[in-house]
Amino acid sequence: MAGLLFNAAFGFYAVGLFHSVVAFVSKRDVFVRIAVISVGIAFAFHTAFLIFSGFEKGSFPLTGLREGLAIFAWVVSLCFLIAYSRYRIKVLGIFFLPLVAAMMLSTVFIKASPIPDILRSSWVYLHTSLMFLAYGMFFGTFIAGLFYLLQERELKSKKPRTFYDQLPSLRTLDDLFLKFLIAGFTFMTLGLIVGIIWAEQNWLNGWLKDPKVIAAMATWGIYLALLYVRLTLGWRGRSVALLGMLGFCSVLFSFLGVAFFGGQHVFR
Amino acid sequence: MELTLVGLNHKTAPIDLREEIAFAEAALPCALQTLRSEFGFGEALIISTCNRVEILADDSRTRTSSDQIAAFLSHYHGVDLSKFDSHLYFYRKDDLVRHVFRVASSLDSMVPGEAQILGQLKQAYSAAQDAGTIGKLLSRLIPHAFYVAKRVRRETQIGNSCVSVSSVAVELARKIFGELEGQEILLLGAGKMSELAARSLMKAGASRIRVANRTHQKAIEVASTFGGDVARFDELEESMAQSDIIIVSTGADKHIVDRTLVETVLRRRKFSPIFIIDISVPRNVSPEVNEIENAFLYDIDDLQSVVSSHLQERSQEAELGEDIVGYEVTNFARICEGVTVGPLVKSFRQKLESICLEELGKDEKGFTVEDREKVERLFLRAAHRIAHPLIREMKKGDENPNRQFHNLEMIKKAFNLKDPK
Numbered sequence: 001m002a003g004l005l006f007n008a009a010f011g012f013y014a015v016g017l018f019h020s021v022v023a024f025v026s027k028r029d030v031f032v033r034i035a036v037i038s039v040g041i042a043f044a045f046h047t048a049f050l051i052f053s054g055f056e057k058g059s060f061p062l063t064g065l066r067e068g069l070a071i072f073a074w075v076v077s078l079c080f081l082i083a084y085s086r087y088r089i090k091v092l093g094i095f096f097l098p099l100v101a102a103m104m105l106s107t108v109f110i111k112a113s114p115i116p117d118i119l120r121s122s123w124v125y126l127h128t129s130l131m132f133l134a135y136g137m138f139f140g141t142f143i144a145g146l147f148y149l150l151q152e153r154e155l156k157s158k159k160p161r162t163f164y165d166q167l168p169s170l171r172t173l174d175d176l177f178l179k180f181l182i183a184g185f186t187f188m189t190l191g192l193i194v195g196i197i198w199a200e201q202n203w204l205n206g207w208l209k210d211p212k213v214i215a216a217m218a219t220w221g222i223y224l225a226l227l228y229v230r231l232t233l234g235w236r237g238r239s240v241a242l243l244g245m246l247g248f249c250s251v252l253f254s255f256l257g258v259a260f261f262g263g264q265h266v267f268r
Numbered sequence: 269m270e271l272t273l274v275g276l277n278h279k280t281a282p283i284d285l286r287e288e289i290a291f292a293e294a295a296l297p298c299a300l301q302t303l304r305s306e307f308g309f310g311e312a313l314i315i316s317t318c319n320r321v322e323i324l325a326d327d328s329r330t331r332t333s334s335d336q337i338a339a340f341l342s343h344y345h346g347v348d349l350s351k352f353d354s355h356l357y358f359y360r361k362d363d364l365v366r367h368v369f370r371v372a373s374s375l376d377s378m379v380p381g382e383a384q385i386l387g388q389l390k391q392a393y394s395a396a397q398d399a400g401t402i403g404k405l406l407s408r409l410i411p412h413a414f415y416v417a418k419r420v421r422r423e424t425q426i427g428n429s430c431v432s433v434s435s436v437a438v439e440l441a442r443k444i445f446g447e448l449e450g451q452e453i454l455l456l457g458a459g460k461m462s463e464l465a466a467r468s469l470m471k472a473g474a475s476r477i478r479v480a481n482r483t484h485q486k487a488i489e490v491a492s493t494f495g496g497d498v499a500r501f502d503e504l505e506e507s508m509a510q511s512d513i514i515i516v517s518t519g520a521d522k523h524i525v526d527r528t529l530v531e532t533v534l535r536r537r538k539f540s541p542i543f544i545i546d547i548s549v550p551r552n553v554s555p556e557v558n559e560i561e562n563a564f565l566y567d568i569d570d571l572q573s574v575v576s577s578h579l580q581e582r583s584q585e586a587e588l589g590e591d592i593v594g595y596e597v598t599n600f601a602r603i604c605e606g607v608t609v610g611p612l613v614k615s616f617r618q619k620l621e622s623i624c625l626e627e628l629g630k631d632e633k634g635f636t637v638e639d640r641e642k643v644e645r646l647f648l649r650a651a652h653r654i655a656h657p658l659i660r661e662m663k664k665g666d667e668n669p670n671r672q673f674h675n676l677e678m679i680k681k682a683f684n685l686k687d688p689k
Contacts, residue, residue: 027425155443156558158570159577165428169446170541234538237562 002056005049006070010104012042013077017101020093024166035093036084043077050074060125066110068132072255073103075136079180083140087176091166095143123198130191131216135251137184138223142248144177145241152238174236177244181230185223192220215254222247271311271405273359273367274337275322278378281355288347291316293391299344300399307340309333311403313396313410315371317388319378324368326405327360334358365409365600369593372413373420374427379579380586381426386417408604416596423592426585429578433461433571434468436578437545441469441513444543444564448473454499454511455479456525457518458490461568462547466515470494478507482518505529509536517547525553530563545571603673612676613659615685620651 016038023031050070054060080096083089147167154164167173199207207213226243229235276286291299291314303312303325311326323341327333338356342349359367370376374385393410396402402410421427430436438448445451451474455466458481466477477496481487487498499507508514508529518524525544534542539562546553546567558565624647632640662676679685 151443155440155564158558158566158573160440160443160574161577164443169443171444171446234540236539236541239561 002049002053005045005052006104009042009045009049010101012038012045013097013101013104016042016093017097020091020097024091024094027165029090032090032093035097036081039077039080039093039097043074043081046070046074046077060122060129064110066107068128069103069107069110071129071132072135073100073107075132076100076103076139079136079140083176083180087168087172089147089166089168091147091163092143095146096139099139121198121202123194127191127195127198130187130194134184134186134188134191135255137180137187138248138251140180141177141184141244144173144180145244148173148177148241149238152241170237177241178230181223181227181244185220185227188216188220188223192216212254215250219247219250219254222250270327270360271324271364271409272327272333272337273322273324273364274334274341274356275315275320276352276355276357277320277322277376280357281352285352285355286318286321289321289341289345289352290318291321293395296392296395297399300396300401302344303337303340304399304401307336309336309401311406312399312401313392313406315389315392317385320371320376322371324364324406324409326403334360362597362601366593366597368409368413369416369596369600370590372417373589373593374417375420375586375589375593379431379582380589381428381431381582383421383427386414389417390414409600412596412600412603416593419596420589420592424585424588426582426589429581431575431578431582433568433575434465436571436574437465437566438468438472440564440566440574441474441543442472444541445512448475450475451512452510453477453496454507454514455490455494455496456501456504456514456516457481457520457548457552458486459517459519459547462515462517462545463490463493465545465547466494469513474513478511480504480507505533505536508533508542511542512540513543513545515545515547516552518552519548520552521550523552523554525557527554527556527560530557530560534560534562599670599673603670609663609676612680612685613662616659616662616679616683617652617655619683619685620655621648624648624651 016035019031019035019038023029023035053067076096077100080092080100083096084092147163148170150163151167151170151173154160154167155170195213196207199213222243226240226247229243230240276289278286281289293316296314296316299314300312303309303314303323309325310328311324313324315322315324321341323337325333325337338349338353341347341352367376372386372389374381374383377385389410393402393406396406430439441448441451448469451469453466453469453474453476455462455477458479470477477491477494478499479487479491479494479496480499480501481490482501484498484501487501490496491498504525508525514525516525525546530542530544534540541562541564544553544557544563544565546565549568551567553565553567555565555567557563625644628640628644628647632643635643658679662679
């Protein structure tokens with residue numbers, strides 16, 4: 001049953017991705033609508049899949065890399081649906097959906113891992129959920145920053161072309177960027193607090209030296225700095241967008257790269 | 269019976285000639301009446317805009333109809349035929365259908381994709397309807413042309429881009445600021461083009477305008493036409509910091525807005541973006557300004573090049589439109605040939621009746637003559653009641669003529685009806 005739900009979700013994501021690409025190439029809005037509807041259906045199947053596989057395992061499905069990717073894909077498509085319903089950006093699909101599809105596909109090739117007993121705790125589940133929500137939002141920040149750079153370049157070049165028509169105004173993109181940033185930062189802060197409380201109680205040998213903790217702290221620092229320059233100093237535009245994209249690279253590094261350095265957070 | 273078209277447009281005739289031949293809107297009923305009573309046309313339609321004058325009429329007297337129309341133009345306007353004869357074009361049959369579809373879809377317009385022509389055609393059609401000069405032929409052709417025009421507009425991007433300097437300025441401002449509500453404009457200097465741009469921006473929602481001019485009196489004059497305020501020309505930094513969109517055209521022969529000034533202004537604005545439109549020739553804003561983050565500078569050449577790239581896009585989309593028109597011309601011919609609703613309805617009724625009688629004939633042995641007549645009447649009444657809603661739908665037609673055609677084709681096929689000819 002879980003497999004069936006997964007396939008249905010994956011299939012509809014693929015349909016959505018395909019139609020986003022067609023919409024971008026042909027510039028016909030009807031394909032955008034088809035794409036969004038497909039993603040909506042896929043998202044429903046995806047949600048059902050996560051719930052179902054959670055019941056099947058008898059635990060929150062969020063500890064191995066496999067489950068992690070499935071959840072991350074879910075959060076990213078949630079971000080897509082929210083951002084589209086609010087801002088109606090036509091090219092959103094070709095940026096969000098390849099990531100979703102790739103993550104869904106990669107879970108097929110990764111073996112499910114048993115959960116170590118020590119991690120069977122609602123603190124851990126809460127920590128990981130919050131972190132994934134944060135990472136999904138930061139992906140939104142990354143995309144909004146990228147869109148800002150593209151649109152700014154089109155406007156500065158004085159020969160507005162490919163993206164000019166399909167992207168919203170710089171102000172809208174700035175607004176989108178800031179909203180994702182604030183949401184992501186809030187989730188991450190909460191997630192880190194929960195993680196630290198749990199680690200203080202259960203993790204005996206120096207959690208502060210865990211590479212993933214260090215990377216996450218660095219990421220958090222980058223986003224804190226970003227919020228400071230954006231809200232307090234009032235920076236705007238290219239530099240802020242670039243910093244937001246840098247922040248997401250740091251997210252990717254702490255999510256995947258750190259696996260090579262060992263520590264308690266390595267996916268098994 | 270067929271239609272014929274005689275006309276001239278911006279490509280074939282100079283403007284003064286078009287003006288002489290044009291019909292004022294109020295004169296249309298009278299002109300249509302003249303065509304009908306004095307020239308004997310049963311159907312007629314006059315399209316008269318600033319770019320074209322065209323007359324569509326029935327071709328009942330074969331070859332002479334188009335000459336009659338030309339004679340009417342000469343007679344009605346009191347212009348000698350030889351003066352405009354060589355500028356006229358004549359269309360019949362498929363070429364006529366194609367031409368009318370192209371006109372309605374704005375593919376034949378001076379600026380392809382402009383939206384006015386469809387409205388003008390609709391007015392012309394309703395004027396002709398009021399004058400009673402719309403018959404079978406025009407009532408089929410013109411609604412189909414409306415349909416084609418809508419299709420072209422929907423399926424191509426022909427009408428989607430701005431093709432004037434001020435509309436491009438508005439569009440660019442929207443791409444920077446989103447909605448223009450709450451945006452403030454500073455008009456530096458004066459000039460026809462810059463005032464036009466400012467007016468478009470105000471119309472698009474910008475909330476406030478300030479005017480600064482070297483001559484204070486001039487600033488007051490211009491500000492009063494906009495209902496705006498006057499800003500001091502020597503406090504440029506102050507007024508620029510308060511404005512989001514700055515239109516410059518001072519007639520000075522040097523840069524009066526340079527990099528340092530804009531950088532200072534942006535710092536005072538907390539880096540909120542600023543859009544500078546430099547309409548002056550020679551330029552009054554240093555081109556370096558565009559390199560500053562959050563400052564967007566367009567000079568008149570930049571705006572012009574956006575306009576011309578949009579025009580180019582339109583002509584590409586126009587090719588798509590031509591394909592649609594070509595397809596619809598064939599379709600229209602098919603529809604005219606294949607479907608005349610009346611005979612089809614008749615043969616549909618006959619078919620139903622013959623089915624009833626056939627079924628009755630199979631099992632009429634036990635009936636007395638009276639019984640048989642009664643049953644036959646009952647059968648036929650039931651058949652007519654069943655057919656009635658279908659026939660109503662067949663006659664009603666559809667906004668989409670192709671769909672109506674297919675519906676009729678389906679009925680023909682389902683009941684195995686012969687082509688009524």
